Amino acid sequence: MNFSSKLLENAVLEFSKLPGIGQKTALRLVLHLLNQDKSDVERFSVAMTKLRNEIQHCRVCFNISDHTVCEICASHKRDRGTICVVEDTRDVMAIENTNQYNGVYHVLGGLISPMDGVGPSDLEVDTLVERIKANEVREVIFALSATMEGDTTIFYLHKRLKDFKINISTIARGIAFGGELEYVDEITLGRSIATRVPYESSLAK
Amino acid sequence: MNFSSKLLENAVLEFSKLPGIGQKTALRLVLHLLNQDKSDVERFSVAMTKLRNEIQHCRVCFNISDHTVCEICASHKRDRGTICVVEDTRDVMAIENTNQYNGVYHVLGGLISPMDGVGPSDLEVDTLVERIKANEVREVIFALSATMEGDTTIFYLHKRLKDFKINISTIARGIAFGGELEYVDEITLGRSIATRVPYESSLAK
Structure with a gap:
């Protein structure tokens, strides 16, 4: 130009x-x-x-924050026994917007991706392990993208965490609410049949 | 959020x-x-x-410029007898990119639009008239958008300039190069038939 x-x-x-x-x-x-x-x-x-x-990373959960400890980690209203593991800040915001979660977070800062040269040491994995060792954690929830990288990261994290006496869960995958069956892709539809749940447990508590 | x-x-x-x-x-x-x-x-x-x-407006043509007079107005290679009237800086860039024009510009800073409350006094119209009075100008070319506002502005400017001994022209309107006839809108196609040109003069000089 x-x-x-x-x-x-x-x-x-x-x-x-x-x-x-x-x-x-x-x-x-x-x-x-x-x-x-x-x-x-x-x-x-x-x-x-x-x-x-001026931005900092919370020294507990590594979410971006204005202070050394973020508002969520500093809040006494949050359940510190439940840690939701996410990729980045945007995911924290998305989950906070649902108003369905009252635990705390752990922001990995990315996903394991050998193609892009991102390994576990580039992410906040060791700090997550330390955090579970040092605190009374009952449950770790993986809320990662349903992609190859997300699945790889969950697989690796599960291996690192399986010897702790904690519940490990992942967020539910399946057909989105409001989704019309005929437009759902085959993989999602197929897996949602294979991993079907009893009707009672499909209702939100 | x-x-x-x-x-x-x-x-x-x-x-x-x-x-x-x-x-x-x-x-x-x-x-x-x-x-x-x-x-x-x-x-x-x-x-x-x-x-x-730090940005300035060229005091000759009112295009945005790093100096009090822009590069185009300051250049001795440009024909100062031809003024191309445009809406804004983007139009100057677009015409410069064609490498088909060697005159100078006059940037109005907008188009007359009663709906938006923009009248001639909000635009660089008087300065254009002064410029034509004070300099030896042979031709003024209107290169304005083919919209209601563009046409209104041309109509008004033509009224202001018609008593000067100068050629007044507008850029050609019609079917774009590479355009397939069946996809051209009716108004453009209709007017391009009504304003058809002799074959010889349709060839670029």
Whole structure:
């Protein structure tokens, strides 16, 4: 593209480094910012640098947090005997939004993926083991994506945790609520038949 | 959404003010930034504030520019007798990318749109008239969008400029190159028949 200004070109270049943002979208966003008040653009920029410079990882669950211990781990209302193991912050948010979970979390920071060179040592696995050793934990719930990487990670974690006297569970997999049977993919449908549950236990408590 | 951090919530809020960016996309982009080096995020932020604080409008053509006069207006290779009137910077870029135009520009900064409360006084119309009065201009080309607002603006500008001894033209409208006839909309096809051109003049010089 033929920019009339180096400043503009530079801003577009920075924006187009973001995932899913091409050069045309970047230009549209930058020109939008250019039409805003200086104070608005300043506020935008400060929010990004402040986030990057001041954010911490909770030293208990490794979720991102404004303090050394996150709000969930610090709360006395949460059941610390139940740990839900998730991939990243977004999953914590998604589960929190359901209002169905009152335990605490452990954020792995990724999934085991040999293809991408991510092994257990790159994730918060040892810290999870330490946490279970040091605290009275009754149950560990794996809430990981239903992908190859998620399954690999669950398999590995199960091996590491199976000698502890704790319940290990995974979130239920099957047909989504509201899902029409004819549009469900074969693997999900097939496995949901194979892993069928008694009617009574399918009702939420 | 249930954010675990005020810093994160604030950054997502700022990002989701951008056009076409919802809360989920904003979160994805912010988490991407969070995974970058501090220096990268700093560079991103600085590019935005620097752009907003230091950008100028060329005092000849009102295109955005790093200097008081833009590169195009300052260039001795451009034909200053031909002015192409466009809506905004993006149009200048688009025309520059064609490599088919060697004149200079005049950026209106918008189009006349009574619905949005934009009248001629909000645009760089008077400055265009002054520019034609003060300089030896042979031709003014309207390169505006083929919309109601574009047509209204052309109609108004033509009224303001018609007493000057200059050629006034608009960019050609019709079927796009590579366009298949059966997929062209009726208005474009109808008008392209009504405004048909002699075969010889349809060939680019």
